[in-house]
Amino acid sequence: MNLSKVLIYGMGLMGGSLALSLRKKFPNVAISAVVRSEKSKTIIRSKGLTNEVYLQSEFLSPNWSSYDLVVFSTPVESILKIIPSLPKSGDTIFIDLGSTKETIVSAVENFYGDKTHNYISTHPMCGSEQAGPEAAVADLYVDKLCILTKPKSASNASLEWVRLFWESIGSWTMEMDSKSHDETLANLSHLPHVISTILVNVAGSNATTMKEVMGISRPITGGGFRDMSRIAGSNPDMWISIFKENQSFLRKSIDDFIQQLTAFRDLFSSGLPIDEDKMRKIWELAEETKEQIRKSK
Amino acid sequence: MNLSKVLIYGMGLMGGSLALSLRKKFPNVAISAVVRSEKSKTIIRSKGLTNEVYLQSEFLSPNWSSYDLVVFSTPVESILKIIPSLPKSGDTIFIDLGSTKETIVSAVENFYGDKTHNYISTHPMCGSEQAGPEAAVADLYVDKLCILTKPKSASNASLEWVRLFWESIGSWTMEMDSKSHDETLANLSHLPHVISTILVNVAGSNATTMKEVMGISRPITGGGFRDMSRIAGSNPDMWISIFKENQSFLRKSIDDFIQQLTAFRDLFSSGLPIDEDKMRKIWELAEETKEQIRKSK
Known part of the structure; x- marks a missing residue:
């Protein structure tokens, strides 16, 4: 070369x-x-x-x-x-x-x-x-x-x-091809960055959570939150630019996310027992899909 | 002892x-x-x-x-x-x-x-x-x-x-105390598990993404998706039990998440320029809050 x-x-x-x-x-x-x-x-x-x-x-x-x-x-x-x-x-x-x-x-x-x-x-x-x-x-x-x-x-x-x-x-x-790239990356990269950022801000907007967090010098979080927040708020210039370029696929991914999260939330209807079967199916689908995407067991 | x-x-x-x-x-x-x-x-x-x-x-x-x-x-x-x-x-x-x-x-x-x-x-x-x-x-x-x-x-x-x-x-x-624990953990632990699981299922429900994923033997994902999906779909018995016990705080956390994510999505109104200032503020708030929660720079 x-x-x-x-x-x-x-x-x-x-x-x-x-x-x-x-x-x-x-x-x-x-x-x-x-x-x-x-x-x-x-x-x-x-x-x-x-x-x-x-x-x-x-x-x-x-x-x-x-x-x-x-x-x-x-x-x-x-x-x-x-x-x-x-x-x-x-x-x-x-x-x-x-x-x-x-x-x-x-x-x-x-x-x-x-x-x-x-x-x-x-x-x-x-x-x-x-x-x-x-x-x-x-x-x-x-x-x-x-x-x-x-x-x-x-x-x-x-x-x-x-x-x-x-x-x-x-x-x-x-x-x-360029369209498949942008649609795939909306789901596998851009959406995760949005989700991580919103997750941190949701915790940050909860007074009880932040009172406990600020009351102690070491982190209260386990590995779950640590992993889920790593990419939150990183490189605003880069990400705003990416979101601008990919806004229609990203908006579609966010809409899908809101729709699936709302369906999950609706499994807790006040006063009724949780539909455990449906919840388990959501969990099992994620377990299976995760392996397909990550190519790991 | x-x-x-x-x-x-x-x-x-x-x-x-x-x-x-x-x-x-x-x-x-x-x-x-x-x-x-x-x-x-x-x-x-x-x-x-x-x-x-x-x-x-x-x-x-x-x-x-x-x-x-x-x-x-x-x-x-x-x-x-x-x-x-x-x-x-x-x-x-x-x-x-x-x-x-x-x-x-x-x-x-x-x-x-x-x-x-x-x-x-x-x-x-x-x-x-x-x-x-x-x-x-x-x-x-x-x-x-x-x-x-x-x-x-x-x-x-x-x-x-x-x-x-x-x-x-x-x-x-x-x-x-028990109430502060459950509210704090809803945000720092239970919500992250729900979000990770839904994220994987959103990617899994997108035909283009899964066609690309299944067409190759190695993972397409970068570190962002890998971290964000690690806890997806894990231990359904344990998590269903936790969600049942903590459903009112968890539902509140999910509602907060949907509200903040919807506000983010609404920054992309078809045809209008993105409100970059608002997006940057969301990103900067997450960067700052992340450090407060994780106690790291």
């Missing part, structure tokens, strides 16, 4: 970790980064993540074609703004790390039309409640799934190149 | 782990167990968890007073049935490991009236998605919170004895 010049456009946890992964696997690669803030620039320099680092304001007329690989790891909204400025020919491979696919893939398909190109949209599933380049680690992508979404006119060669690229970094890959 | 004869009535994960903890801390203690099934009896014998093990049907007229400590670790419903058969005098200390407190403490207070007694209700917060005596481990209680609830006429001496007992097993303790 020929890789001598890479540009990572946007360098938070994911872009920074990709830089570390690249250094490990391709020690001679020259990495450039583009970031929004002086603070990120300073951190990236002091951690030695890249060979060069520019502010967006210093990088207004990029020569995209001078890189073998360009990786967009900014929020989806700003990727959408950049796509129309990409070159329509050349050998540079373009990928993004966007958490939603439909708006990006539509933008790519609109921009390139029938023209063959090398833009493959990818989604490495390795978020963390940590953020920023200071949290970057070299093994973030190892053994993680990277979903590949091929826009209509992207070349098969670029798809195979990108697949090999992620596999060389240690990820495993699968292909998904 | 004088402890030579202990009865553990009900021996699943928690009772079995308590037996192992006792063996470690008090090597000379004689432990008896009472269980429902032949299967549990066989497992307890083969793991050597206790000195004696009886089926409930072999233990119909127990001599409670022959033990220094009696521990009830069955579902709350069956503890409620046993309480009226306890002796009203003697030195035996009675505790339970029930996950709800209001119904137990009411039953104890009704039974003993103004008579001083040695029944302290306790709740070690160390559940697991594992179940059964086969999953018992000696360090289950180490560094875990055990909540102590003192019924009105329980002696202060028995409260202090029970506190010392749990601390000698390695737990840390705090006191809570």
Whole structure:
């Protein structure tokens, strides 16, 4: 795999970790980064993540074609703004790390039309409640799934190149079309973040709970709450951007959740005995489905 | 601490782990167990968890007073049935490991009236998605919170004895009255189990999601879904029993959850821009509350 010049456009946890992964696997690669803030620039320099680092304001007329690989790891909204400025020919491979696919893939398909190109949209599933380049680690992508979404006119060669690229970094890959990706991720990733956040706020809005919590220096919670709250309130910028891009599928997932939770709540009708059979069926269905989704016993 | 004869009535994960903890801390203690099934009896014998093990049907007229400590670790419903058969005098200390407190403490207070007694209700917060005596481990209680609830006429001496007992097993303790316990636990423990279970079932009811999930041999999920689904569908018997005992507080928690989730969903009104400020406030509130509850940064 020929890789001598890479540009990572946007360098938070994911872009920074990709830089570390690249250094490990391709020690001679020259990495450039583009970031929004002086603070990120300073951190990236002091951690030695890249060979060069520019502010967006210093990088207004990029020569995209001078890189073998360009990786967009900014929020989806700003990727959408950049796509129309990409070159329509050349050998540079373009990928993004966007958490939603439909708006990006539509933008790519609109921009390139029938023209063959090398833009493959990818989604490495390795978020963390940590953020920023200071949290970057070299093994973030190892053994993680990277979903590949091929826009209509992207070349098969670029798809195979990108697949090999992620596999060389240690990820495993699968292909998904953009609509299936966004609907599946609404349920398996976006909804869980919403639910975790609301769960914490429900506890926080209960006066008795917070009185007990604040009255003692150690956490009252067991492992259940700890796991269920880990991702609550993390990365508001990133998540607001994701929710905006995926709002119709996410709204559908939330509606399904409210409907199923209401049905569960209605099993406790004041004064009547609980319908234990129905409750048990809900529990058993979850046990079975959990194994199917997590592929674990 | 004088402890030579202990009865553990009900021996699943928690009772079995308590037996192992006792063996470690008090090597000379004689432990008896009472269980429902032949299967549990066989497992307890083969793991050597206790000195004696009886089926409930072999233990119909127990001599409670022959033990220094009696521990009830069955579902709350069956503890409620046993309480009226306890002796009203003697030195035996009675505790339970029930996950709800209001119904137990009411039953104890009704039974003993103004008579001083040695029944302290306790709740070690160390559940697991594992179940059964086969999953018992000696360090289950180490560094875990055990909540102590003192019924009105329980002696202060028995409260202090029970506190010392749990601390000698390695737990840390705090006191809570029964209503505060049940309301707090509805939010910090019972609601999370419901939410986790519904989340898995929402994903399972989405055809696109399950088509992608079933089309590949490895899990599509990232760490978010993995954490959020860990407790889904676990121990239906135990949870149905807990929900029955705590239904009014749990229903209130579920209603609060539905109300806050609906308010979040309503931030995506079709066709209008998302109210990003409101969404960010929800996220920031969760981030702050999470730290207060988890006592972590």
